[in-house]
Amino acid sequence: MKQFKEIHAQLVVKSLSHPSPSLRPIISFSALDPSGEINYALLLLLFRTSLASSVFLFNTVIRGLARVIHGRPGFGWSSLLVLNRMAELNLAPNNFTFTFLFQGFSNCCAFDLGRQFHGMLIKKSLVMDVFVRNSVIQFYSVCGEMNSARRVFDQSDEIDIVSWNSIINGYVRNGDMSEALNLFDKMPKRNDVSWNSVLGGLVKFSFLDDAYRLFMEIPRRTLVSWVVMISGYAQNGRPKEALALFRSMLSMDQEANSAILVSVLSACAQLGALEHGNWVYSYIQKKHVIIDSILSAALIDMYAKCGTIDLAMQVFNSSKVKCVSTYTTAIYGLAMNGRSKEALQLFDHLRAGGISPDSISYIAVLSACSHEGWVDRGFHYFNSMLDAGIRPELDHYACMVDLLGRAGLLEEAEQLIISMPIKPDSAIWGALLGACRVHANAEMGRRVGNLLIQSDKNHDGRYILLSNIYAESMKGEDAEEVRRTMRKRKIKRVPGCSLIEVDGVVHEFLAGDKSHEKTEDIYRVWDEVVKEIKKLGYIAETRKVAFNIEEEEKETLIGYHSEKLAVAFGLICTEPGSLIRIVKNIRICNDCHSAIKLVSKVFKRKISVRDRKRYHHFEDGQCSCMDYW
Template sequence: MKRFSTLLSPTRKARTPLDSDYPLLSLVDSCKSMAHIKQAQAHLIITGLILHSFPASKLIIKLFALPIPSSLSYAHQLFDQIPSPNLFLYNTLIKAYEPTAHSSHNSLLLFRSMLRNSSPCPNRYTFVFVFHSCNYGLGISEGEQVRVQAVKRGLDTNVFVANVLIRMYANQGFVDDARKVFDWSLERDLFSWNSMIGGYVRAADLGQARELFDEMPERDVVSWSTIIAGYVQVGFFMEAMELFCKMQLAGIVPNEFTLASVLAACASLVALDQGRWIHVYIEKARINMNERLLASLIDMYAKCGDIDLAFRVFCDENNPKRTVWPWNAMISGLAMHGRSKEAINLFERMKIVNVAPDRITFVALLNACSHGRLVDEGRLYFKLMRSIHGIEPGLEHYGCMGDLLGRAGLLKEAEEMITSMPMAPDTVIWGALLGACRIHGDMEMGRRVGKFIRDSEPNHVGCHVLLANMYSESRRFNDAKDLRDRIEIAGVKKTPGCSSIELGGTFHQFLVGDRSHPQTKLIYSFLDEMAIKLKIAGYVPETREVMLDLDEEEKETALLRHSERLAIAFGLINTAPGTLIRIVKNLRVCGDCHQVTKFISKVYSREIIVRDRMRFHHFKDGLCSCKDYW
């Protein structure tokens, strides 16, 4: 075939399609490959119909339908040879360039071409498509230039144009500018309200988002899903659950996005009963089980302590596992439950079925190695993530390796790795090493690491308290007191230990030494009785966990008031014999509470699952799933 420039020379004139040309036009409709397209194009060139906008547009649209990367550039070449492309052709090609960030600049070039030629004149659809390109592939400065042209033509107040402007500003982080467009809009629809609420949610401004949500004249599933996701995003899980209940009362049917957010709230609250109800709802309502929803369901069961059910959901052949999300959720769940070998086996199986791992996969995998004391395996996977999978280790991966080496007692190697990182280590990484120094009794390195943290982030109270605890364990009570005094003078407060238990759909929270619960007298009486039974069974309090200069009896009393013991006592009092008890604690379980919970599981014949800040502990028959390594 000759080049376009030869066949479409200025001497050729476009002609109006005749009835006799309809078979040729239907030939265009039947094209299913690039070869067919070129044959049809040749016929249109020979007949001169290629210069008419209607047949040319049919050919270009057919090109867009082909799943071939080169079809878009070929369509653009064809477009450039049309003497006077109409508005429909311009808009079609501009829209075709929208989805890809690397080619969105072509939308802007086409738009500028329209302005230079003064014909055709852009309409509201043109501006909608160009603003989309500015949103997803270009930037705010290009969007501002295009907006000037919309204002000149009086189209900036059109509801469709205003909506995409709101979305553009909100997505780029200019929420105040988005709100100005929203406030100036003469007409608003659901999309306007949802886009503005979504902008506030993305900026984590839940106050403004909720205020706007409450003002909405009507709400749809997107409105509810957006505000629920916002509350989950900032950690207001109870509020998210309450909104979900209100959504159902309003008669709005949740979709897979709503349910994924609610499952995340259930996971954080360890609300297993609500999570199970949502699982049943998904099946009965035949909600589309996409991979993100499946990952949320697996994550919920894992974080609520039922790792076996999480694995059954994952293994269900009816559930899709073509992408990395469900695999990450399952590997992460196995890691936090200390089932490290199973997590590694699942990763190897993932490679066999050709699901490519990502950065999150390796965080979960390295965590599994850390919880299972699999040092050699951790070193190997850390090396392979770059050499085989092309993933450059980030701060989170170095943090996992520091934790892995520190837990295993390889403190010097951990410190060397941290100091040689290609990026500056944060206090989380140094804090993990400080915790390892405490576990393995390396006071010298602990002082050095603690000083570094104190100098770099003076208000990081957790690490300072950890260092003070190390002083206390070494019976250096004066040094511990001096450090605690400095913390108090600085006005920063340590996060108090808090444990919660769900019973009958209601959450009961206990702080250390808590006496605010309605059953306080019964709980403390039960604890006194429990202490006697446990001592008879051989339990000896680890009073070194009390970081104060007290006598042994006072230390034992202090240990008795730890929040997880209050929660466990409440659970034992209010559930039938043999019932499994699930506890969530916001901090790491101390050594004595870990020891006493093993005895409780044996003396009271109960299985107790405790989720602390680090991992899950499954206590049964006097043993823990962590094998005392956490």
């Protein structure tokens, strides 16, 4: 643009004429080129008295305004100035003028102004061809006025495939998938936009089974449709389906792009499927896929969540371009793998390097402090957020409550919640309730638990935590009353499950699971394991089982938790001395933690268990969490 202005200045300084052929590239470049300046074109158009009368130039500026105005005010006034200048020059707007105008109204959601222009078009019987109608439909759809958009669509004498796509996409955008599918079924002809619009809507609103059925009907699956489906599965907690679809895509000789690979790596991270993740990394290198900051962060996240933090840091150190998301992912990965000291060092390195941490960076560093019980450091970083111009949000307060709660400072944690400048949500009170259980504060636990059950009636975790607090405080009747309330309200408990990858296959176990083909061997091996670890002092942790049953039955209830079955399966199916890696969907319980520590010592195996909060790396009878979790 600087060079462009210098050349234009020569025309002015040398008093050379500005015929239309020279104005066209000047205004087009300024208005439409990514490196241009729309204000330069606007000023030239509005204030040059010798301007040639060309509707094309005015349309170009309106189009440029519509392009750069996204989410910003000002389009309405600027466009009115352009239209007024056209009127002064006796230039009549044409269909392109109104098409670009309504695109601008859509981009800045100028509903009132757009509605007035639509009324003027109708009242004065001005140009309303199919292109203008489509832009009007799009305008009303973006503004959430689907009744108005539908009237324009239904009253149109001429509609094309763009008209159909615009109205369908409008219903998708506004969450009315029923009407979107109804219109989709009536379409006389469909293109890639039609299929991907409805497919994307179904995925967005978590109708994944319906989306898959539609996906299988697509006559020609584009890369976009693969991206939508694979990312949809990954983002909605169905990683196995994401990986299966990825394999299907590759079998059809369709190459993956960066967006698909990020979603596939996310699926690998959720499953703890390191072998799959390694294969994806090899694919990236083989296909020479450019590893940008987003893909780099996905690789770091995958390796960190698979428990191989050293590989994660290798990716981080080899990243050519490191942005705040790359640093944040590495910081969080170090923290969840028990290397909080390195996480804080990396955070300080981030700031020293001139990169400004964002709000998510502070969540990562506060989590690192919480995992280690570093209260003073936690408050130091929490208070430094304001110095960085970042206002603490609910997630930051949740981290601080978790930090104080784990450290046993329950009164201080409750006082922090009460003094918050924003209303605390159930996650914050839930963090305090979890701390009440860890530190056996039945009185505060009862008060906080009942508050949560009243405000968040459908969350199974609140009931389970309160029930366990009562059970561990030897208040069996209160614990049973909580569970009766659950049954009465038909609240189903999310079952604990554990995943283990062996030879590229992910196996899933539930507590007391007997569906696996090796069930007999798994139970036999675990029973033998228990005999061995009892020789080192293992005693089953049965305090939280509060039912009126014998101690032996209590041991049976907790004796076959999902991670124990996964450990037994790992002992059967992996080489002696190799690492056993397990991913669990909820927190590991005290009994399983104690048992697996002893298993690592007796059988000389490293065992990594990722629970909902962090990794536990067991080796020689010790855990990386140092029994602080």
